[in-house]
Every structure is written in C-alpha cells, then in structure tokens.
Amino acid sequence: MVHNPVVVAALSAALLAPLAAGMYSSNSPVLQLTSKNFAEKILKSNHASVVEFYAPWCGHCKNLKPAYEKAAENMKGLAQVAAIDCDEDANKRTCSEYGVQGFPTIKVFKPGKSGKPAIQDYQGPRTAKGIVDFLIEQIPNHVTRINSKTVEGFLKENNETAKAILFTKKGVATPLYKALAVDLLGSVKFAQVRDKETEVLELFGISKLPTFLVLPGGTAEGIIYDGEMKKEGMLKFVSKFAKTSAGKPAAQAEEAESSSTSTSSSAPPPRPTFDSTIPEAPSLEDFAATCGSKICILVVVPDGAPELTAPEKTNYYVNHIKQTFPFFQVQLSKLSVEFVKGFGLEKSDKVQMRALSAKRGWYVGYDGDSASDEAMKDWIDKVKMGEIKKTKIPVFEREEVVTPPEPVKDAPAPEEPAKEAPKEEEPPKEAPKHEEL
Template structure:
C-alpha cells in the first residue's frame, strides 16, 4: 500500500484530529446535538426524542452506531433520534446535568405538559427495532377521535380554523398521522373517523378508505386529498391551507382570581380503589391465563392507588374490558421488576400482559390523562402496540414480607437500586 506522505504527516501532527472527533458524520440521519442547542432541539420540542450520550473512543458506542443510524432512518419524520458527544468540552456540562456516568447512555424524552418532557432511561434492546418500537410509543397524540355522535360538535368547534379529517379502518392514529398533527399543531385541528362510523362517512360522502379531507374553515367546501398516503406528499398538500407550526403546545392559561376566590376551595373528591392486589403469579395466572390483564404498579411514596384520583377513577368507573390488578412497587421481586422494566419509583406504572401468548406491553402515557389511557386501551384491543416477550418469572411476583425480629433492628445505610426481525419501515396510514 502506498501512503501519501502529506496525510501521514498530518495524522502524526494531529492536524486531522477534528475530523475524527465526532462519531456521526454530517450526513448521518442521527441529529447532532451540542450543549448550545440541546434545550432548543430536545427539551422545547413537541416531538418524541431519544438521545444517545456517547464518547467517540467508546467501543460499545461504535457497536451501537449501525443500529442507531438505522433506527434514525426509520423514524425520520416521525420522531427524533439524536446524539451528543460527551467527550467534547463544550458538551460536558450538559452531559453532567443528566447524570451521565457511562457510555453509551440512552434517554427518551416524551413531551409533557407546560413544556417539561418526561425523561426516562432507555432500558430496551440496543437494536434498531428495539429503539424504533420504544420511540413510536412516545409520540404525542393530538388527533381527536370523532364518531357519528361527535362529528357535528367537532365541525362547529373553532369553525374558522383549518381541520383535517382522516377516514380509516384503524381505531388509533398511526405514528405518521400523529406526526402530522405535531407538525401543524395550533394551525390545523386533526381528527380521525373509523370505518364503523357509517353516519359520519355518509355526511362527507366517503366511499373508500383511507380518505383524507381538509376543511379550509368558515363556509369553504372540504377538499379531498387524492395523493399518496406518504408524509412528504401529505405535508405539501396540508401546507396549502396552513403553515407548519413549530410544534410547540400553547401554554395553559391560569385562572384569574375573583373576589369570591378568597373562600376555601371545595374539597377534592376521593375514590376508594376497588382494584384487587396480586398475591402471587399463580393468582394472576388463574384470573388472566387466557385473557389480557393490566397490572397497576404504585410507587413507594404511595403504595395505594387511592391518592391518584384521576387514574383510580378512570380504571374503576370506565368499562375497560380488561381485568385490573394493583401491586405496590416496593413489594415486587427484583426478578419481576427487571423483566417488566419497572424503573420508575415515583409514578404509577402500568403493564398489560398475556400469560397465554407470552407477551407484555408497557403504558407510556400520562397516568393522569384519561385520553392517553383510552388510546392505549384501544390500541391494546386492536393489537397495534409493540409487544415484548414475557420471560419466565417463576412462581413469585410479590416478595414475601420478612418475619418480625425480636432484636431491635440495626440501622443500615440504604442500598441503591440499579435501574435497570428488522426495524419496521415508515408506517402508512
């Protein structure tokens, strides 16, 4: 092999070092982050994101790169797959703020209320499919579900604004349609009507599915989209009626206090939980051996579901179609926590399981959002969620309590708990 003496000399002198500093090239589908643009690109974004905190010299980071770039390619236009080089001095402060101690560390960012995202450690498989499946579940849903009874109220609400209605066979919005609703958030109201809503279909004369209709607003007639059901083409079509927004949700307006507001606020309603506990996997299997069941895991700070009023009211008063069981996080066996990726110790967590078919599905919505839970239930019934393999958990789900000791217990320092096919193509409507 013939070596160019100029290149060899440059390498020896370290002149080409900046070219090797970053692990991802400028044409990589992975979004490049820095300490300066992290908040703007990730924290303030209304798109779901996954961020890799890495160092270029890290062998595991290099091994992850092909799968991570493949995931980014498949999630293009749907969510953000990003990376930040923690070896760069300018980025070390940002990496420190997120407690990065090893590489690569992956964290997911799901847009939340008031501009504060829900940040979680990614504990799934480090494959393209694993990353894609996890991030798809985090995409916010700004698509309103409309049926034959509610279509009129949807049309009358903010009549001057542009509306887009998708008539489809699907019961839940696809990632692509949800991403369109994010791109045009605040400028176009998105809705979805299922094929079984025959009266709503008749109002618009819809005969084939899927069909997308845009209502420009006011008295203007609706326009039927006749192009391919692809993100770029649909974006171009919708842009004729409204400009894509920055995807930022409007800030919630605070109520202005009135003269009568000096009186004490009315007491909040409370709801006693009627969700039974799970004493063992045997008891769970007996009730859920041939059907899907949902486990509600309560955090150590509130081992009973009763304080979580909205969640408790929803699961106790809405017809869900699934048996529910309640388990305190602190009583679960370490094996069970690891198998079902139960790493959140501050909030309610939910997991749907099928003991017969050997899979489980995590709930990644807001525990206080009825809409998130309802969408999750619909997707669960339709089989539209990404299922994970249910491993052998043994006979115990709950760790039996230790017998009382006669001697006075000695104080011990608390131990820290360790948190612990191919990628799908763009999903069409």
C-alpha cells in the same frame, strides 16, 4: 482515485483530526447535538426524542452505532434520534446535568403539557427494533377521534382554523398520522374517523378508504388529497392550509405576495431562500474520497457560531453549484494555529471561505464583499475557470494522523458492563411499517 498523500496528511493533521472525534458523520441520519443546541432541538421540540450520550472511545458505543443509525433512518419524520458527544469539553456540562456516568447512556424525552418534557432512561433492547418500538409509543397523540355524536362539535370548534380528517379502517392513529399532527401543532387540527362510523362517512360523501380530507376553514368546501398516503406528500398538501403569522392560510399568503410583487414595478423580485445546511468537514477518509480529485469550498465559521445557520448568500451557492464544488464548514476555533496561518485566515467574526484542491496542492482565498452575491459569483466563476491566482498549500510539520490514546486522567465514567452490550440486530422483516395509514 489519485491523491497527493502529503497534502491530504497535512490537511488531516491541521484541520480534520480535531473533527474526527465525533462518532457520527455529517451524513448520518442521527441528529448531532451540542450543549448550545440541546435545548432548542430537544427540550423545546414538540416531537419525541431519544438521545444517546456517548464517548467516541467507548466500545459499547461503537457496537451500538449501526443499530442506532438504523433506528434513526426508520424514525425519520416521526421522531428524533439524536446523540451528543460527552467527550467534547463544550458538551460535558450538559452530560453532567443529565446524570450521565457511563456510556452509552440513552434517554427518552417526551413533550409534556407543562412545556417541559418527561425524561426517562431507555432500558430496552439495544437494537434498532427495540429502540424504534419504544420510541413509537412516545410520539404525542394530538389526533381527535370523532364519531356521529362528536363530529358537529369538532366542526364548530375554531371554525376558522383548518382541519384535517383521515377516514380509515384503523381504530387508532398510526405513528405517521400522529407525526403529521405534531408537525402542524397549533396550525391545523387533526382528526380520524373509522369505517364503522357510516353516518360521518355519508356526511362527507366518503366512499373509499383511506381518504384524507382538509377543511380549509370558514365556509370553504373540503379538499381531498389525491397523492400517495406517505408523510412527505401529505405534509406538503396540508401545510398549504396552515395559518401563517398574518392569520391567512399559507397558500393564500403566497398568492397575495406573488400578486403584490407582480403589480409593483418599483419593487425588486423576491430573492430565493433555501433551507439547507452546509455539512461539517468530514473525517480524513471521507475528505480524501470527496475532495481528493476535485475542488472543495471550505466555509470557516467564526467563534460563537458553532453551526452555520445557512446565510442566504452562502446557501444560494450551495444549492446552485454544489454539483460542481462540494461545500464543507468548520468552526474557526477547531482549526490549529498552523492551519489558520498557513491558509491566510484571521481571527474574525466574519465567515471566511477557501477553495482548495488536495490533489494539486493549492488554495484560493475569498477576499470579496461578504454581503455581495455578485462578488461571490464572480469569485466562484474565476475559481472554476482557473482565472485566479493560486497559493500553494503549506506542508505542516505533522504529516500523519496519530490516533490519541484513550483518556486516563479525568476521563468520563467507564463503559457499561459487557452484559449490557447491544444484542444482535433482529431481522428487518420484523421492523414496523410506519408509512401505512
């Protein structure tokens, strides 16, 4: 792949170098935390979480990274594997609140009945298997075990609320099934029946195991799930029967909304909504690989909004044209003065966009109506067709990235002793299988 080295170096120096400090990329399975989202993502979550408090310059943190990302991949959909960069000034207060004195420090947060999570230091092996095994034990169990004596009471309790029942040969709930119950906590009651409970199996007419059944509520008959016993499909199935804020099952609410829309000639058709997140601008290497030979769209987020919460207008285009142009976001305050000036940006509370080509050395600014989908579509089309005036990317004074030395003064606590360095990863074959029910 051919790149314009001067332009890439200039972009790196002015834009990407400040962002390259974080150890986990936007594509990492590890959940990225900041002081601003820590409470929402961890303290208020119904899911169990493990959090690594780290510094990018820490040797032990770098050694842990491969195992930690493996753990995050293994626990996807079951529990949260997260990390926070304590070297970032904005995050230092949070790291201090949790008594972090060395790196990496790993803490586990388990939701508690009082609304506050129970917190403990992770002292186990620093391997993917060690972290996974420990975190699995922290997954809250909201699954009720029912038998011939308790089934009647379970069915009568909150009869209007949907109930999900798994008929299985297993005596205890699997991590997958417990995670499903956590996902729909408060909307659907989950239960499990073992094969030995023959009376209960006969009551529901169950002849094969495992069988996943949902009782929609009231007098509605039970519906059997006929897909693979994997979380994604099971969650999609049972979510249809979860209660909405209006007190109706989601499936009924969607049907009613569709019917209302089709019978009203004056009402405009509903606009599509999406739930994707524009990734943060990557490191220089990733940037060069992604944008070196194609046009990229840079979304500049105003100060006070550290994460772009995917406004509908921007999200619409990410989902519809991301195969044509990669989208990246960056916080305005992380840009150098030279970059802000050179790319015609302003200190603004509005989202700004720039289309740029590192290979050809030009950029195009978006100056249309930020509330108009049509204006954005027209701009994108003109950029794609080359029908819009381009501005040459300025060559900034610094043309190469210089890695800053490790901090000396006011630095965070030193790394932990070498004896606590992560152990060699255990064979994958020993990793637990979490998709089995």
